[in-house]
Amino acid sequence: MTMLKIENLRIDIATQNGTLHAVRGVDLEVEKGEVVGIVGESGCGKSLTAMGLLGLLPRSAQRSADRIRFLERDLTKASVAELRGIRGNRIGMIFQDPMTALNPSYTIGDQLTEGYLHHRKTARKEAVERAIYLLNRTGITAARSRLSQYPHQLSGGLRQRIVIAMALMCEPDLIIADEPTTALDVTVQAQILRLIKDIQAEMAAGVIIITHDLGVVAQMADRVAVMYAGEVVEAGPTHSIFAAPQHPYTIGLLSCMPDAARRGRLGQIPGVVPSLIGERKGCAFRTRCPHATQPCRADIAIHRRAGGHSWRCTIPDQTANTRKS
Amino acid sequence: MNATSNMPSAPDFTRDLEIVAPLTPRQIFLRRARRHRGFLFGAGVILVIAALALLAPLLAPHDPYAQNLISRLQPPVWMDRGAWDHPLGTDQLGRDYLSRLFYGAQFSLLIGFTAMVISGFIGTSLGVVAGYFGGRVDLIITFLITARLSMPIVLIALAVAALLGSSLTIVILILGLLLWDRFAVVARSKTMQLRDADYLMSAKALGMPRWRIILTEILPNIMDAVIVVATLEMAHAILLEAALSFLGLGVQPPLPSWGLMIAEGKDFLLFEPWLIMIPGAALLLLVLAINLLGDGLRDISSPEARS
Amino acid sequence: MTVFFFKRLGLAFLVALFVSVLSFFMLRAAGDPAIAMAGEGATAADIEFIREQFGFNRPLLMQYLSWLGNALTGDFGESSYFAKPVSQLISERLPITLGLGVSALIFSILLAVPLGMLAAVNPNSLIDRIALSVSVLGQAMPNFWFALMLIVIFSVWYPVLPASGNAEWRHFVMPTIVLGYYATPAIMRLTRSGMLEVLNADYIRTAHAKGIPASRVLIKHAMRNAILPVVSIASVQFGYMLGGSIIIESIFALHGIGQLAWESISRADLPTVQAIVLILSLIYVGLNFVADLVNAWLDPRIRIA
Numbered sequence: 001m002t003m004l005k006i007e008n009l010r011i012d013i014a015t016q017n018g019t020l021h022a023v024r025g026v027d028l029e030v031e032k033g034e035v036v037g038i039v040g041e042s043g044c045g046k047s048l049t050a051m052g053l054l055g056l057l058p059r060s061a062q063r064s065a066d067r068i069r070f071l072e073r074d075l076t077k078a079s080v081a082e083l084r085g086i087r088g089n090r091i092g093m094i095f096q097d098p099m100t101a102l103n104p105s106y107t108i109g110d111q112l113t114e115g116y117l118h119h120r121k122t123a124r125k126e127a128v129e130r131a132i133y134l135l136n137r138t139g140i141t142a143a144r145s146r147l148s149q150y151p152h153q154l155s156g157g158l159r160q161r162i163v164i165a166m167a168l169m170c171e172p173d174l175i176i177a178d179e180p181t182t183a184l185d186v187t188v189q190a191q192i193l194r195l196i197k198d199i200q201a202e203m204a205a206g207v208i209i210i211t212h213d214l215g216v217v218a219q220m221a222d223r224v225a226v227m228y229a230g231e232v233v234e235a236g237p238t239h240s241i242f243a244a245p246q247h248p249y250t251i252g253l254l255s256c257m258p259d260a261a262r263r264g265r266l267g268q269i270p271g272v273v274p275s276l277i278g279e280r281k282g283c284a285f286r287t288r289c290p291h292a293t294q295p296c297r298a299d300i301a302i303h304r305r306a307g308g309h310s311w312r313c314t315i316p317d318q319t320a321n322t323r324k325s
Numbered sequence: 326m327n328a329t330s331n332m333p334s335a336p337d338f339t340r341d342l343e344i345v346a347p348l349t350p351r352q353i354f355l356r357r358a359r360r361h362r363g364f365l366f367g368a369g370v371i372l373v374i375a376a377l378a379l380l381a382p383l384l385a386p387h388d389p390y391a392q393n394l395i396s397r398l399q400p401p402v403w404m405d406r407g408a409w410d411h412p413l414g415t416d417q418l419g420r421d422y423l424s425r426l427f428y429g430a431q432f433s434l435l436i437g438f439t440a441m442v443i444s445g446f447i448g449t450s451l452g453v454v455a456g457y458f459g460g461r462v463d464l465i466i467t468f469l470i471t472a473r474l475s476m477p478i479v480l481i482a483l484a485v486a487a488l489l490g491s492s493l494t495i496v497i498l499i500l501g502l503l504l505w506d507r508f509a510v511v512a513r514s515k516t517m518q519l520r521d522a523d524y525l526m527s528a529k530a531l532g533m534p535r536w537r538i539i540l541t542e543i544l545p546n547i548m549d550a551v552i553v554v555a556t557l558e559m560a561h562a563i564l565l566e567a568a569l570s571f572l573g574l575g576v577q578p579p580l581p582s583w584g585l586m587i588a589e590g591k592d593f594l595l596f597e598p599w600l601i602m603i604p605g606a607a608l609l610l611l612v613l614a615i616n617l618l619g620d621g622l623r624d625i626s627s628p629e630a631r632s
Numbered sequence: 633m634t635v636f637f638f639k640r641l642g643l644a645f646l647v648a649l650f651v652s653v654l655s656f657f658m659l660r661a662a663g664d665p666a667i668a669m670a671g672e673g674a675t676a677a678d679i680e681f682i683r684e685q686f687g688f689n690r691p692l693l694m695q696y697l698s699w700l701g702n703a704l705t706g707d708f709g710e711s712s713y714f715a716k717p718v719s720q721l722i723s724e725r726l727p728i729t730l731g732l733g734v735s736a737l738i739f740s741i742l743l744a745v746p747l748g749m750l751a752a753v754n755p756n757s758l759i760d761r762i763a764l765s766v767s768v769l770g771q772a773m774p775n776f777w778f779a780l781m782l783i784v785i786f787s788v789w790y791p792v793l794p795a796s797g798n799a800e801w802r803h804f805v806m807p808t809i810v811l812g813y814y815a816t817p818a819i820m821r822l823t824r825s826g827m828l829e830v831l832n833a834d835y836i837r838t839a840h841a842k843g844i845p846a847s848r849v850l851i852k853h854a855m856r857n858a859i860l861p862v863v864s865i866a867s868v869q870f871g872y873m874l875g876g877s878i879i880i881e882s883i884f885a886l887h888g889i890g891q892l893a894w895e896s897i898s899r900a901d902l903p904t905v906q907a908i909v910l911i912l913s914l915i916y917v918g919l920n921f922v923a924d925l926v927n928a929w930l931d932p933r934i935r936i937a
Contacts, residue, residue: 056840059755080846087843095841100834104933105856115842150932166842471643472650474868475920477875477912480893484659484905487897564774568879571776572894587777598784605777613772620768 003206004030004053004174008066011045011052015060018277022048022061024230028208030174035200035207037221037238039214039253043273045230046210050176054091055083071173088115092167094196096179098159102151108162109147116169127169134165138195157188161195168199174206181216193219214253218242223308226250229273229284236309246303246311249285283313291315357625364621370614374607378430385424386412389581393419398597413603416589422600425581426607432582433611436497437563443501444562445555448508453539453547455509456516463513470509478503482565486574496575500562511554515547549626556619560612567608583608633935636928644921651913652703656696656906664688665902686712686903699906708907713899718907721892726911728798729881729888732807733873739812740819741866748823749858752831753850763824767817775876779810779883796885807884814876815869822865827858860931867923871916 011023023045030036038046052063053075068075071090075083087093095101102111112134113127120127128147135143138161151159160180167175177196181189197220200207209220217224217238225235226249234247245251271288274280283300286292295314304310358364377384397419400407407414413422455466482499489495519525519542528538567584569575576582578589583604590600659665666682667674683689686709687698702709708718743766751763786806787795797803830836831854839849877890885891889908896904928934 054841056837084843084845087841089843093838093841095834095838097834101838103835103839103853103857105931106853111838114839114844118842118844118848150936152933153936163838166838468647468650472647472654475647475651475871475913475916476655477871477909477916479875479878480897480905480909480912481655481658483878483894484897484909487900488659488665560772567774568776571774572879572882574897584774584776587774587780591780594780594784595788598788601777601780601784605774605781608774608777609769609772612774613768616768616771 001032002029002069003032003071004028004208005067005069006049006053006065007068009049009052009068010064011048011057012062012064013058013060014062015277020276021279022230022276023052024280026225026227026230026232028225028232028235030206030208032173032206033200033204034223035197035209035221037217037224038208038210038227039212039217039224040227041212041273043276044227046227047178049227050178050208050210053176054087054093055080056087056093085119088167088172089119089170090172091174091176092170092172094160094164094167094175094177094180097183098156098163099183101163102159104151107148107150108154112147112162112166112169115166119170130169131165134168135162137168137199138162138165139191140165156184157192160184160188160192164192164195164199168203171203172205174208175200177207177209179211180209182211182213196220226253229280230276231284231312233285233313234309234311236305236311237307240307240309244309246309247285247313248289248291248315250311252288354625358621361621361625363617364625367614367616367618367621370610371618374430374611374614375434377427378434381424381427381431385421385427387421387424389420389424389428390579391420395419398593398600400597401599401603404599414599416586416600417593420581422586422603425586426583426604429581429583429586429604430607430611432493432576432580433563433566433608436493436500436566436576437559437615439497440500440504440562440566441555441559443497444503444505444558445508445551447502448505448554449512449544449547449551451505452509452512452514453516453543456513457520457535457539457543459517459520466509466513470506470513473503473506479565479568482569483572483574486569491569491574491577493576493580496566496569500565504558504562504565507554507558508551511550512547515550516543519543519546549622553619553623553626556615556622560615560619563608563612563615633928636934637925640921640924644917648914648917651917652700652910653696655909655913656699657692659902659906659909660692660695665900682712703907703910708910709903711896711901711904713896713901713904718904721904722889722907722911725887725889725892728886729874729877729890732804732811732877732881732886732888733870735804735808736811736873737815737866737870739808740815740869741862743812744816744820745823745859745862748820749827749855751820752824752827752858755828763820767820770813770817773813775810775814776879776883778813779806779880782806782810783883798886798888803884803886807880807886811873811876811880815866815873818869819862819865823858823862826861827854830854830858833857856930860927863926863930864920864923867919868916871912871919874912874915 006026006028009023009026009028010021013020013022026045026049028036028038028049038049040046048057048061051057052061052065053068053070055063055075057063065076070086073082073086075086078086102108109128109131112131113124116122116127116130117124131147132143135146140146140158140161146154146158146162151162154162160183164180167177175196180196181192184192193216196207196209199205207220209216211217221238223236224238224241225232226241226247227233228249234241234245234250241250242254245254274284274287281299282297283289283292286296289296293314300312300314302310302312303316393415396411396415397417399411399415399419401414401422402409402412404414411421411423413426416422416425451466451469455463482503485499486495525538525542528542566575566582567587570582570584571588573585573588576585578585586604587601587608590597590604593600666679666686666688670679670682687695699709706719708722710716711718711721714721747759747763747766751757751760754760782793783795783806786793793805794803795806836849836853839853840846874889877888878893879890880886881888881890882894889911893905893908895901896908
């Protein structure tokens with residue numbers, strides 16, 4: 001069952017030098033119980049896509065979409081109150097930096113129960129019990145005494161577990177994790193990813209995981225969307241993308257990974273990301289693409305293959321080229 | 326273009342995706358300055374007032390000290406009984422108000438500027454030394470700043486002026502010696518930010534003497550911030566001078582300070598309120614212009630500071 | 633917290649001591665107090681008599697120590713002009729100034745904080761522009777001139793408020809506005825910039841992501857953190873207002889400590905001037921100390937460290 005279906009999402013940001021089209025017509029689907037990874041370099045619009053979905057955008061940003069269907073509702077037509085009823089309730093957010101995502105002035109307990117109390121209108125005691133259960137579930141010891149502590153008294157790893165517990169308070173149908181491990185130590189990263197994966201399986205929730213780390217994607221995601229300069233350039237099942245990438249950008253990303261473990265951060269593809277200001281025609285990647293030709297300046301067709309693998313390129317099948325590097 | 330130069334097959338198709346060429350800092354400054362209304366207004370008004378002050382001997386219609394008891398308290402030209410002979414009227418001794426206003430601008434600007442230079446020198450030196458050397462030196466200078474902030478400056482300025490006997494030099498010295506705190510605070514924090522910068526490290530590694538590092542590496546880099554403080558402190562000094570003169574402990578009669586003009590006009594507040602309105606409005610305009618210039622400079626040199 | 637408390641207390645004490653030394657020697661260095669006190673036309677014998685009587689002929693350090701020792705017991709000597717103990721003069725006058733300062737601070741906070749918050753929540757809106765104008769004008773307005781203009785408008789043109797005296801609350805309306813407006817720009821700017829900074833913080837986004845109402849996010853999550861720096865600036869401004877009251881009180885003829893300062897300065901009444909300088913500094917240092925404590929108490933990062 002398709003739980004979330006985004007069609008033609010666009011996000012424009014007004015700047016001094018003109019309108020910045022940060023997200024340019026993104027389509028994305030999430031099935032119930034599925035983990036979808038959005039991967040790309042910083043500034044490609046992956047975080048904005050997720051924030052735009054919930055309407056959590058900076059004031060200067062303008063969102064438009066043909067449709068954002070979430071559980072039989074169209075979020076583009078939802079009122080502010082309806083959106084707030086969904087946020088934190090049906091959709092939980094896990095943020096990147098646990099050091100700044102928690103309010104320094106309130107206790108862990110207060111911040112954990114706040115959303116639950118608002119959405120469920122229950123007694124404080126029940127919310128506290130739920131919080132303790134989730135703290136235990138996320139592997140935090142002495143959960144009850146943590147509730148009266150303040151964020152600055154906890155380590156980064158603990159705080160990220162709390163941010164995760166906070167996202168899970170209302171048993172959301174969809175969890176959006178925006179670079180959930182980027183700010184953490186390597187050892188803690190693996191634990192946190194394991195935790196998200198376990199909880200997702202347990203709660204049968206859909207997950208959108210946003211990352212620039214292909215290793216995270218390989219470990220977590222059932223399906224992947226690769227974003228470049230505001231567009232999804234390739235999407236499909238994780239195994240298919242890793243085994244037979246089609247878009248030259250994806251190929252570049254994968255070839256930058258250390259081969260042995262297929263883990264690691266996005267490496268360097270030569271060249272600069274084009275300016276996002278103003279409209280664009282043709283392929284955005286052609287400034288850095290080793291296969292750029294004249295047709296790359298025109299509109300690009302989307303190729304689709306059985307199994308849901310699709311890509312946006314003038315070259316219909318790149319399989320031959322993957323072997324090259 | 327250079328991004329793709331190592332890929333021979335690509336360059337022809339990339340031209341329309343180029344990134345805008347970066348502007349030089351100077352170009353950026355001028356471009357932002359031209360768009361900043363507060364800055365333009367402030368700079369314009371200051372230029373006009375400075376011109377009027379400098380050219381007062383040429384522009385003033387009368388001698389600012391020439392008394393004429395027959396035509397005393399003549400109102401400005403737009404009121405009944407006003408006449409073009411004295412466009413802004415005359416004061417209680419029959420002196421031409423417009424001429425006194427022009428000459429008064431000289432005092433405001435002179436006192437404001439020199440007091441700002443003195444306090445700027447003291448405060449910036451202290452701040453840079455504290456920020457650069459850190460440790461105990463910083464502790465002592467921070468303590469001095471705290472102590473200075475704890476003293477009621479208006480009261481001390483008045484008391485010292487009263488005890489020493491007031492004169493132009495003394496007013497300048499008092500203000501210069503009292504208003505250095507903000508310079509010190511800003512210079513200190515800016516220097517601390519710079520202290521560990523790579524280019525300072527390399528200068529140290531090259532064995533450059535400390536005073537040269539401070540003069541050639543630090544000062545130029547904190548100047549933007551210091552200039553902004555300088556404008557605000559000049560405005561502050563002008564206001565304080567006016568207040569001192571208003572209380573009779575600043576510029577002494579018959580010199581035409583704006584604060585003194587307001588004090589002299591105060592006695593006629595009931596029937597001739599324009600006597601205080603005119604110099605007050607001039608003072609407000611000048612201080613407003615300097616502040617707007619300072620705020621503008623801050624916005625222009627570091628737009629992130631205002632967000 | 634205990635360590636913090638004693639560190640701050642120690643610092644406050646040192647600053648107070650240093651300021652007392654500085655103000656004492658500064659005022660002494662500014663001129664021979666005996667000559668100033670004796671006034672014009674005094675004979676050498678008169679001056680010598682004053683020197684003897686007030687102890688001006690002793691070494692400065694000794695004078696300072698005995699002055700400080702007496703001051704600590706609340707004895708600031710005898711006013712040379714009012715012929716009364718200085719401590720009595722001050723205790724008579726201080727309540728009026730403190731009352732004026734408190735009402736001006738309240739006026740200023742009531743004007744500045746909501747305006748600064750609204751401006752930050754709606755940047756570049758009409759309210760932001762109004763807030764900016766209020767602040768820019770407040771910074772540029774000579775307060776003595778503002779006082780006179782209010783008198784012209786509300787006592788001369790539309791006589792609704794008395795221009796001088798301190799008999800009833802109506803006498804305090806104009807001084808409160810003038811003094812309060814003087815402190816408004818600093819408080820408002822800091823409120824606005826603090827609020828803007830907080831609104832951009834990640835934890836505000838977290839709060840929105842929980843789906844709680846925007847007003848709750850603003851009041852509970854944003855304001856609490858944005859108000860922290862305002863506590864400090866408000867105490868600093870209160871100190872400045874007490875210092876600035878000298879001008880305001882002399883214009884509105886309020887018999888507070890500011891006017892006392894003004895009278896004793898014009899009469900070269902050194903013991904009184906010195907006592908007032910010391911007391912205003914002490915109040916300022918004390919306020920800063922209290923503001924630090926309030927801040928620490930509001931901010932769990934300091935409270936629980």
